[in-house]
Amino acid sequence: MVRMVSAAELKPTTYAWPVEIAGLRVKAGRHLAVDDLDLRLGNGVHGLLGPNGAGKTTLMRALSTVHRPSGGQLRLLGEEATNGRVLRPLRRRLGYLPQHFGFYPRFTVREYVEYMAWLREMPKTAIPGAVQRAVERVGLTSRADSRLKALSGGMLRRVGIAQAIVNDPDLLLLDEPTVGLDPEQRVEFRALLRELGAESCVVVSTHLVEDVVAACSNVVLVNEGRLVWQGLPAELIERGEHGGTGDSPAERGYTSFLTSHRSAS
Amino acid sequence: MTDHIPSASLAAYTAGEPGLDDAAVWAVEVHLENCAECRARMAGLAPPPVLALLDDVQVMIDRGVRSGPGPVRRRTWRRLAHRWAVWSVVPWLTLVFSAVLAAFLLDREFPQRPSLVLLLAPVAPLAGLAIAWSRRSDPAWEITVGTSRAGLELLLRRTVVVLATVLPPLAWAGWLLEMSPALWLLPSLAFTAATLLLGGLIGVARAATLLSAGWLLAVALPAVLTSNLPVVVRPSSVPVWAAAALIGAVLAVLRAGDHRRFN
Numbered sequence: 001m002v003r004m005v006s007a008a009e010l011k012p013t014t015y016a017w018p019v020e021i022a023g024l025r026v027k028a029g030r031h032l033a034v035d036d037l038d039l040r041l042g043n044g045v046h047g048l049l050g051p052n053g054a055g056k057t058t059l060m061r062a063l064s065t066v067h068r069p070s071g072g073q074l075r076l077l078g079e080e081a082t083n084g085r086v087l088r089p090l091r092r093r094l095g096y097l098p099q100h101f102g103f104y105p106r107f108t109v110r111e112y113v114e115y116m117a118w119l120r121e122m123p124k125t126a127i128p129g130a131v132q133r134a135v136e137r138v139g140l141t142s143r144a145d146s147r148l149k150a151l152s153g154g155m156l157r158r159v160g161i162a163q164a165i166v167n168d169p170d171l172l173l174l175d176e177p178t179v180g181l182d183p184e185q186r187v188e189f190r191a192l193l194r195e196l197g198a199e200s201c202v203v204v205s206t207h208l209v210e211d212v213v214a215a216c217s218n219v220v221l222v223n224e225g226r227l228v229w230q231g232l233p234a235e236l237i238e239r240g241e242h243g244g245t246g247d248s249p250a251e252r253g254y255t256s257f258l259t260s261h262r263s264a265s
Numbered sequence: 266m267t268d269h270i271p272s273a274s275l276a277a278y279t280a281g282e283p284g285l286d287d288a289a290v291w292a293v294e295v296h297l298e299n300c301a302e303c304r305a306r307m308a309g310l311a312p313p314p315v316l317a318l319l320d321d322v323q324v325m326i327d328r329g330v331r332s333g334p335g336p337v338r339r340r341t342w343r344r345l346a347h348r349w350a351v352w353s354v355v356p357w358l359t360l361v362f363s364a365v366l367a368a369f370l371l372d373r374e375f376p377q378r379p380s381l382v383l384l385l386a387p388v389a390p391l392a393g394l395a396i397a398w399s400r401r402s403d404p405a406w407e408i409t410v411g412t413s414r415a416g417l418e419l420l421l422r423r424t425v426v427v428l429a430t431v432l433p434p435l436a437w438a439g440w441l442l443e444m445s446p447a448l449w450l451l452p453s454l455a456f457t458a459a460t461l462l463l464g465g466l467i468g469v470a471r472a473a474t475l476l477s478a479g480w481l482l483a484v485a486l487p488a489v490l491t492s493n494l495p496v497v498v499r500p501s502s503v504p505v506w507a508a509a510a511l512i513g514a515v516l517a518v519l520r521a522g523d524h525r526r527f528n
Contacts, residue, residue, distance in 0.1 A: 091411060102404035104405065119414045
């Protein structure tokens with residue numbers, strides 16, 4: 001079997017960290033949802049964990065350049081993301097699935113993913129092939145010409161993932177990507193995440209600890225807009241073997257870290 | 266490029282000999298993809314059973330293609346339409362058509378009063394602009410604004426569609442009322458350019474609302490109440506509107522980066 005060399009491998013990397021955050025502050029309305037956050041993320045799959053209202057979605061919006069930070073430093077793929085001049089080339093290298101995935105009901109799967117590829121300024125000749133690959137990777141080949149309004153919630157989520165990966169992004173941001181997926185699809189999705197994380201930086205915001213343990217190489221735990229803990233999934237599990245509440249060691253580790261943080265602050 | 270695959274390598278590849286390593290197989294396959302001559306040579310090297318098998322497969326594929334469903338219809342127009350507009354703008358444009366029609370009927374009925382078509386013309390495209398670039402009207406807004414094409418380019422595409430649908434009814438009304446096109450067209454373009462320029466700073470929807478409200482309260486309403494045609498919509502103001510439209514458009518393009526910033 002001949003191994004294909006991807007463009008990402010040939011591309012020179014001039015930055016040490018795909019995501020570099022220092023003292024980041026981001027508001028959601030009038031509320032400071034991300035408060036003085038410091039974080040560095042390399043290539044791999046990073047699970048962003050935290051309770052409801054922890055600031056995960058606001059942080060994902062800032063990382064996707066949708067939401068403007070109110071302070072601090074945000075460097076993405078070696079570029080200062082608050083600089084308007086670099087936004088256009090930077091955005092070509094991003095993929096983003098928001099928590100609330102908006103779509104055009106009358107579009108087919110292929111049309112929608114094609115449209116998103118066009119919005120990301122992919123070369124015209126590369127779009128059909130890239131769309132086909134993205135649709136195949138999420139297992140929707142047989143529904144590629146179905147209209148979005150005819151798809152189930154889980155299928156729509158997979159369309160959302162397909163549009164996010166269609167441009168082979170260097171930084172992929174997925175907010176609650178496994179919502180609506182059945183157990184078999186979640187297992188397949190975790191395998192896809194690991195595959196994507198081998199060549200790029202993937203940030204997955206979720207409240208499902210088991211997804212993080214199964215698919216992520218790094219865990220980032222946030223609460224009230226601040227970093228609580230960052231480490232390996234194995235360390236989360238290890239922590240759970242010594243305390244915390246939950247059904248699995250990872251869940252117990254998660255609650256243990258949160259409880260410690262709350263009692264300390 | 267005149268080098269072709271050596272006959273020995275091609276024969277070994279065709280026969281599937283295990284002696285060829287991955288690198289050699291890769292080199293042969295890459296060359297075959299781009300060389301019709303070598304593909305023809307390979308076909309000549311294939312043993313008769315393989316050729317018979319390939320013929321059978323070809324026949325079956327042809328039969329399947331003929332009897333199977335037709336190719337999926339490519340709805341190109343829909344993909345192109347979305348590159349230029351969002352459907353949610355349609356109800357608003359219908360509202361604008363109705364307003365222009367009502368203004369035309371009133372102007373025709375009461376020709377001695379200030380022309381409502383002229384008073385409406387500057388702000389007629391603004392509702393469409395606000396809707397065309399609004400998170401509430403575009404289901405995929407959050408994804409769209411995070412893409413590289415988001416910004417003035419996409420906004421201009423949607424602006425062109427709004428103008429292309431709003432200006433014809435204004436032109437029709439103006440023609441029937443025997444008005445100079447410059448009287449309604451230039452204020453429309455000037456307000457559109459101002460909305461794009463201001464929209465880069467405060468958001469297109471806010472800019473459209475602000476400018477519409479300002480015009481209606483400061484100019485249109487007093488004109489209707491006093492029955493005096495304001496000086497800003499008289500023929501003497503045409504050069505000012507032309508200059509405003511031109512300067513506004515140039516500034517909007519120069520400030521294109523404002524629309525690429527975080528929202």
